[in-house]
Amino acid sequence: MIIKLKKINxxxxxxxxxxxxxxxxxxxxxxxxxNYNDFVKETNKIRNQxxxxxxxxxxxxxxxxxxxxxxxxxxxxxxxxxxANDFQLTEKTLNFIDRSLADINNxxxxxxxNDLSVVDMSELKDKELKEVYQVSLEMKNNKxxxxxxxxxxxxxxxxxxxxxFEVSKNINDLGVKTISIQDIAKTVIExxxxxxxxxxxxxxxxxxxxxxxxxxxxxxxxxxxxTEKLSEAAKASGFDxxxxxxLETMRSDxxxxxxxxxxxxxxxxxxxxxxxxxxxxxxxxxASYTEADRDSQKAQSEADCTGSCAGxxxxxx
Amino acid sequence: MLYYLIFIERIILKQxxxxxxxxxxxxxxxxxxxxxxxxxxxxVKQLGIFSEPSKYPEGMLEFFGSACKNFTCRAEKxxxxxxxxxxxxxxxxxxxxxxxxxxxxMFELFYLNELKKKEKRIEKFLLAWPEKSKYGKEVISLIKLxxxxxxxxxxxxxxLDMSIEKAMERYWIMGDFLQKGEIKNAKISKEIKKRxxxxxxxKKAVNKFNSALKNKEDEDLYNKIKKK
Numbered sequence: 338m339i340i341k342l343k344k345i346n347x348x349x350x351x352x353x354x355x356x357x358x359x360x361x362x363x364x365x366x367x368x369x370x371x372n373y374n375d376f377v378k379e380t381n382k383i384r385n386q387x388x389x390x391x392x393x394x395x396x397x398x399x400x401x402x403x404x405x406x407x408x409x410x411x412x413x414x415x416x417x418x419x420x421a422n423d424f425q426l427t428e429k430t431l432n433f434i435d436r437s438l439a440d441i442n443n444x445x446x447x448x449x450x451n452d453l454s455v456v457d458m459s460e461l462k463d464k465e466l467k468e469v470y471q472v473s474l475e476m477k478n479n480k481x482x483x484x485x486x487x488x489x490x491x492x493x494x495x496x497x498x499x500x501x502f503e504v505s506k507n508i509n510d511l512g513v514k515t516i517s518i519q520d521i522a523k524t525v526i527e528x529x530x531x532x533x534x535x536x537x538x539x540x541x542x543x544x545x546x547x548x549x550x551x552x553x554x555x556x557x558x559x560x561x562x563x564t565e566k567l568s569e570a571a572k573a574s575g576f577d578x579x580x581x582x583x584l585e586t587m588r589s590d591x592x593x594x595x596x597x598x599x600x601x602x603x604x605x606x607x608x609x610x611x612x613x614x615x616x617x618x619x620x621x622x623x624a625s626y627t628e629a630d631r632d633s634q635k636a637q638s639e640a641d642c643t644g645s646c647a648g649x650x651x652x653x654x
Numbered sequence: 655m656l657y658y659l660i661f662i663e664r665i666i667l668k669q670x671x672x673x674x675x676x677x678x679x680x681x682x683x684x685x686x687x688x689x690x691x692x693x694x695x696x697x698v699k700q701l702g703i704f705s706e707p708s709k710y711p712e713g714m715l716e717f718f719g720s721a722c723k724n725f726t727c728r729a730e731k732x733x734x735x736x737x738x739x740x741x742x743x744x745x746x747x748x749x750x751x752x753x754x755x756x757x758x759x760m761f762e763l764f765y766l767n768e769l770k771k772k773e774k775r776i777e778k779f780l781l782a783w784p785e786k787s788k789y790g791k792e793v794i795s796l797i798k799l800x801x802x803x804x805x806x807x808x809x810x811x812x813x814l815d816m817s818i819e820k821a822m823e824r825y826w827i828m829g830d831f832l833q834k835g836e837i838k839n840a841k842i843s844k845e846i847k848k849r850x851x852x853x854x855x856x857k858k859a860v861n862k863f864n865s866a867l868k869n870k871e872d873e874d875l876y877n878k879i880k881k882k
Contacts, residue, residue: 376863383856431864438857449748451835468827475811
């Protein structure tokens with residue numbers, strides 16, 4: 338009888354401990370689940386709205402519609418993986434969707450375009466020129482890093498069942514400029530450590546012949562080597578990659594003003610399309626931090642305050 | 655009877671083993687998310703120390719005007735203007751592309767002002783931590799602001815080590831540069847406009863969920879501070 342009671346006690350204890358651990362695990366993921374539910378609800382609504390739009394005779398509109406539809410399978414794949422608790426794979430798939438949607442959005446004609454080719458660069462002060470050039474370089478490097486990471490992620494997603502290289506190819510075939518075979522070839526040539534895994538996945542979604550051709554092209558150019566040579570040549574002509582070209586250099590034959598303006602325009606488009614970072618959203622939230630919020634925070638702190646807070650002011654002085 | 659007792663004992667032993675294994679699994683599962691170790695003290699130290707900026711971009715000084723000369727006035731004026739700019743529509747930002755960059759320069763001052771106000775509380779938090787989480791909420795709100803600042807700076811090739819003077823200058827110069835362009839207006843069909851709107855919503859929904867996934871580690875840190 339005693340043994341039986343002990344056994345029952347042990348079971349109850351086990352159950353209580355298990356319940357404690359499981360609830361603490363579930364509680365931690367509550368917010369994420371709420372975010373997920375909002376995401377599913379919102380994307381389903383948008384997809385339904387897009388599907389219910391009347392069909393158009395315009396080729397441009399049809400291209401946009403078809404490109405957005407290409408995202409469906411990626412969205413479903415992300416949802417499946419979230420439900421299977423594979424958050425990393427969900428994130429990787431979402432990174433791809435985010436990039437593709439940005440590319441589709443860039444292909445949509447805009448009501449207002451900031452034309453920077455009209456800017457007379459010679460009117461800018463040296464300090465300003467240097468900053469603008471530095472920012473454009475940094476943004477270019479950021480983009481490159483992000484792209485390498487994305488291509489690597491795409492290969493990993495392929496291993497779990499969805500070939501995003503094929504999705505990209507379909508969008509490109511529609512006429513929307515997105516992740517291209519050339520970009521992939523350049524990236525793997527510049528990053529040999531990811532070459533084999535990326536190529537293995539890419540070949541499933543892209544024609545191996547096309548890929549081989551682009552790889553050969555990239556290798557022939559010897560991108561890494563030529564970049565180095567270009568940099569040396571640039572330095573020799575006073576065009577250092579760490580500083581803005583001097584006005585003399587800009588006026589020389591070496592300086593490709595059109596290319597520079599194109600790069601500036603691209604940078605401006607990046608900034609305008611939200612490329613200045615996810616932080617802006619958070620900054621917007623911070624900006625909505627009102628006096629009322631501050632007062633309620635202060636009241637809360639005072640309420641939490643014990644005798645040890647005596648003499649504290651808002652500034653803590 | 656003896657056989658029965660041995661049988662019960664074996665079951666209990668098996669359950670104990672199972673229970674231990676389950677506990678180990680739960681513990682490892684629960685803490686396996688922490689890939690990069692984030693110590694609270696390191697995070698708080700990253701918030702920086704308040705020091706009044708020694709110089710401001712010329713355009714920013716013009717914006718302050720001659721009457722607003724001390725740091726508090728400048729920071730508060732910047733915060734109000736920043737809030738106004740961020741609230742503006744997408745169309746406004748397309749027409750005035752530099753404004754968002756000016757607002758980011760103002761965000762730097764807003765952050766610095768928050769740091770000034772909470773400096774003493776941060777010190778007290780560090781003294782009490784890890785036994786107590788004194789002023790935890792204020793510390794969490796500052797960490798969140800610092801994260802935003804880091805992301806915004808990173809997008810223009812800056813990091814948290816760069817001085818506020820330099821960061822504000824860079825934002826302002828970029829703002830001026832974008833303002834120099836010529837805004838060209840094109841007629842867009844209603845069909846395109848509808849799709850553009852839906853695309854923006856689609857991207858926002860994806861971004862929001864993706865950020866929640868990426869910020870999971872940060873949330874763990876905030877919970878750690880809150881739970882003390």
